[in-house]
Amino acid sequence: MGTFYSLxxxxxxxxxxxxxxxxxxxxxxxxxxxxTLAVLILGVVLSKFLKSMHMTVINSFQAWVLFAVIIVVLYFNNWMQYTGRKQAIKKAKYNASKSEKRHIMSLWLIPILGIVLSIILMKLDA
Structure with a gap:
């Protein structure tokens, strides 16, 4: 069972x-x-790395447009994956297995920390 599905x-x-x-x-x-936050952090790290190497692949506007397209694709991919019959089968397997339960506050702390980390990485000078 994947991490995202478990979450x-x-x-x-x-x-x-x-x-x-x-x-x-x-x-x-x-x-x-x-x-989305995982993709954002990866993109920011890659952007800072390429900037420090003095390489220009795409400009800032194109990067944000690409990020918006990725968000839409991720949403529809998740919508297809986590609804329907396939989801019901995975849910039954998940309920049968012994999986650890996390508190809801720790689950919502993951995106908050992702936002904070991406803001910190964006503010760094390369």
Missing amino acids: FLQVFQYYKTRIPRHARKIALIYITLVQ
Whole structure:
């Protein structure tokens, strides 16, 4: 079972008892946010590295447009992956296995730390 799927199911199961109608949507937005922040941090590190090597691949505007396209692709990919029959089969396997439960605050701390890390990396001078 993948890390992202494990995070998705933990958020989904937490909100399923509290907000049943919107649990899947919240979990989908959460996992897309985590993946987006991973792409953002990777992009910032790559940008700073290429800037220190005095290479220009794409300008800033093109990079942000590419990032926006990646966000849309990630959202629709997650929407296809985490809904439907395939998701029901994975959920049954997840419930049968002994997986560790994380507190919801620690789950929401992941995107917050990702945002803070990306801001710190953007502010660094290369």
